[in-house]
Amino acid sequence: MKVLRYLLFCTLALTALNAFSQSSAELKKRRDKLNQELEQLNDEYQETLKNKKTNLKQLNLLKAQISVREDKINTLNSEVRLLGNQINENTNTVHTLQGQLDQLKKEYAAMIVFAYHNQSAYSKLMFVFAAKDFNQAYKRLKYLQQFGAYRERQAASIQGTQHELNHKITQLDRTKNEQANLLKDQEKEKEKLGKEKNDQVVVISTLSKQQGELKQxxxxxxxxxxxxxxxxxxxxxxxVEEARRRAEAEARAAAARLAAERAKAAAAGNAAPVAPKAAPAKSTNSELLNATPEAAKLSNDFLGxxxxxxxxxxxxxxxxxxxxxxxxxxxxxxxxxxxxxxxxxxxxxxxxxxxxxxxxxxxxxxxxxxxxxxxxxxxxxxxxxxxxxxxxxxxxxxxxxxxxxxxxxxxxxxxxxxxxxxxxxxxxxxxx
Incomplete structure (x- = not known):
C-alpha cells in the first residue's frame, strides 16, 4: 500500500508539473512576443523624436506602447502567480517526501535492530527447525527470504526518496529565483510605464498648444x-438592392406562373389553383442578405x-x-x-x-x-x-x-x- 501511495503521489506531481510547464511556456511565449512589439514601438518612437516638432504619430506610438506595456505587466502577474502556486506545491511535496523518508528510515532502523539480534546463521536455523511441522518450517524459511528482499527494497526506496527530495529542493530553489527575477522585471516595467504615461501627458500638452494644426x-x-x-x-x-431586385423578380415570376395556371384552368372549366401564401411586402436587410441557403450558411458560419x-x-x-x-x-x-x-x-x-x-x-x-x-x-x-x-x-x-x-x-x-x-x-x- 505504501508503494502504491508513493506511485500515486508521483503521478499526481508529474501531472501538475506538466500542466505548469505548458502554462508557463505559453506565458513566456506571450511575454517574448510583447517584448518584440515593445522594442519595435520604442525604435519607431525614438525615430519620431528626431523630428523636433511634436506630432500625432508620437502620441499614437506612446498610446500603443502603454497598452502593450500594461499587457506585459498583466502577463508577468500571471507568471508570478503561477510560480507562486508551483512554489506552494513543491514546498508541500518536499514536506511529504521528507515525512516519507523519515518513516522509511525509522522502519529500516527497526529492521536493522531485528537483524542484529538474529544475525547468526544458528539463530536462523533454530528459527526454522523450531517449527511444529514441515509446512510451518517452509513458511518460516520463505519469511526469512522475503524479509531479506524487503530490506533491500526498503534501502532502495530510501535512496530513491532521498534523490527525489533533493531534486524537489533544487527545483524549489530554482522556481523561487525565477519568481524573484520576474518580480524585479515587473518593477522595471512599472517604472517604464510611469515614464511613458508622463511622456504622454507632455505630448498631449504640447499638442494642445498646437490645437489648430492638430485639428487639421x-x-x-x-x-x-x-x-x-x-x-x-x-x-x-x-x-441589399441587388438582393431585393432578385426577390422581387422571383415574386413576379411566381405571380406570372400562377396567373398562367389560372387562365389555363379557366379555359378548361376547372377550378382555379389556390394562390400560394404571399410573402411579406417588405423584407428586412438581414432577410434579403440571407435569402439564399448559401448566404444563410455563410452568415451562420461567420457568426459561429x-x-x-x-x-x-x-x-x-x-x-x-x-x-x-x-x-x-x-x-x-x-x-x-x-x-x-x-x-x-x-x-x-x-x-x-x-x-x-x-x-x-x-x-x-x-x-x-x-x-x-x-x-x-x-x-x-x-x-x-x-x-x-x-x-x-x-x-x-x-x-x-x-x-x-x-x-x-x-x-x-x-x-x-x-x-x-x-x-x-x-x-x-x-x-x-
Missing part, C-alpha cells in the same frame, strides 16, 4: 475615414467564429480602437480599428466570402468582402490582388498595406459590419 491632422484623418465609410455603405446598399477570426495582418498592434475617442477635447469617431504592421505587409481576409467592391480612395485602395449578411472592409492598401465578384478564402491576400509618406506610419484600417451597422472588429478577432 485629425480632420484630415476623419475625412479619409468618412470617405471609406461612404464607399462601404454604398457597397452594402448595392448588395466570433472571437476566433484571424487578424487581417500576420503581425500587428491596434493603434486606435473602435468608437469615440477624445484628445484634449477633440472628438474622433473610428468606425473600425487601425492596426500598425510592418512595411509592405500582406493584408488578408478574415473569412471566406465574395469581393463586392474595390475602390481607390485618395491614392490608396479599399476592398470590401461579403460573408452572407456580414461585411469586412480592408482600407489603406498600397496595392490590391483581387477583383470585384471574386470568391476568396480565409487568410487569402487582398493586397499590401500602404505607408504614409508624411508620417512614416504603416497601418491597415479594418472595419466589420452586420448589414449596414458597424460593429467592433476587436471582439470578433482571435486574441493574440
Amino acid at each position: 491632422q485629425l480632420k484630415a484623418a476623419q475625412r479619409q475615414k468618412a470617405q471609406i465609410e461612404r464607399q462601404i455603405q454604398v457597397a452594402i446598399r448595392r448588395e 467564429n466570433k472571437g476566433r477570426l484571424p487578424w487581417p495582418v500576420a503581425n500587428g498592434i491596434i493603434t486606435q480602437e473602435f468608437g469615440m475617442t477624445y484628445i484634449e477635447g477633440i472628438k474622433t469617431d473610428n468606425p473600425g480599428i487601425d492596426i500598425r504592421t510592418g512595411s509592405g505587409a500582406a493584408v488578408r481576409t478574415v473569412f471566406s466570402g465574395e469581393v463586392t467592391s474595390v475602390n481607390n480612395i485618395s491614392g490608396t485602395y479599399l476592398v470590401v468582402v461579403r460573408h452572407g449578411e456580414y461585411f469586412t472592409a480592408y482600407a489603406n492598401l498600397r496595392s490590391v490582388s483581387v477583383s470585384k465578384g471574386e470568391k476568396v478564402g480565409i487568410k487569402q491576400s487582398v493586397g499590401t498595406v500602404a505607408t504614409d509618406a508624411a508620417t512614416g506610419e504603416t497601418q491597415v484600417h479594418f472595419e466589420l459590419y452586420k448589414g449596414q451597422t458597424a460593429v467592433n472588429p476587436k471582439l470578433w478577432l482571435a486574441p493574440q
Whole structure:
C-alpha cells in the first residue's frame, strides 16, 4: 500500500508539473512576443523624436506602447502567480517526501535492530527447525527470504526518496529565483510605464498648444475615414438592392406562373389553383442578405467564429480602437480599428466570402468582402490582388498595406459590419 501511495503521489506531481510547464511556456511565449512589439514601438518612437516638432504619430506610438506595456505587466502577474502556486506545491511535496523518508528510515532502523539480534546463521536455523511441522518450517524459511528482499527494497526506496527530495529542493530553489527575477522585471516595467504615461501627458500638452494644426491632422484623418465609410455603405446598399431586385423578380415570376395556371384552368372549366401564401411586402436587410441557403450558411458560419477570426495582418498592434475617442477635447469617431504592421505587409481576409467592391480612395485602395449578411472592409492598401465578384478564402491576400509618406506610419484600417451597422472588429478577432 505504501508503494502504491508513493506511485500515486508521483503521478499526481508529474501531472501538475506538466500542466505548469505548458502554462508557463505559453506565458513566456506571450511575454517574448510583447517584448518584440515593445522594442519595435520604442525604435519607431525614438525615430519620431528626431523630428523636433511634436506630432500625432508620437502620441499614437506612446498610446500603443502603454497598452502593450500594461499587457506585459498583466502577463508577468500571471507568471508570478503561477510560480507562486508551483512554489506552494513543491514546498508541500518536499514536506511529504521528507515525512516519507523519515518513516522509511525509522522502519529500516527497526529492521536493522531485528537483524542484529538474529544475525547468526544458528539463530536462523533454530528459527526454522523450531517449527511444529514441515509446512510451518517452509513458511518460516520463505519469511526469512522475503524479509531479506524487503530490506533491500526498503534501502532502495530510501535512496530513491532521498534523490527525489533533493531534486524537489533544487527545483524549489530554482522556481523561487525565477519568481524573484520576474518580480524585479515587473518593477522595471512599472517604472517604464510611469515614464511613458508622463511622456504622454507632455505630448498631449504640447499638442494642445498646437490645437489648430492638430485639428487639421485629425480632420484630415476623419475625412479619409468618412470617405471609406461612404464607399462601404454604398457597397452594402448595392448588395441589399441587388438582393431585393432578385426577390422581387422571383415574386413576379411566381405571380406570372400562377396567373398562367389560372387562365389555363379557366379555359378548361376547372377550378382555379389556390394562390400560394404571399410573402411579406417588405423584407428586412438581414432577410434579403440571407435569402439564399448559401448566404444563410455563410452568415451562420461567420457568426459561429466570433472571437476566433484571424487578424487581417500576420503581425500587428491596434493603434486606435473602435468608437469615440477624445484628445484634449477633440472628438474622433473610428468606425473600425487601425492596426500598425510592418512595411509592405500582406493584408488578408478574415473569412471566406465574395469581393463586392474595390475602390481607390485618395491614392490608396479599399476592398470590401461579403460573408452572407456580414461585411469586412480592408482600407489603406498600397496595392490590391483581387477583383470585384471574386470568391476568396480565409487568410487569402487582398493586397499590401500602404505607408504614409508624411508620417512614416504603416497601418491597415479594418472595419466589420452586420448589414449596414458597424460593429467592433476587436471582439470578433482571435486574441493574440
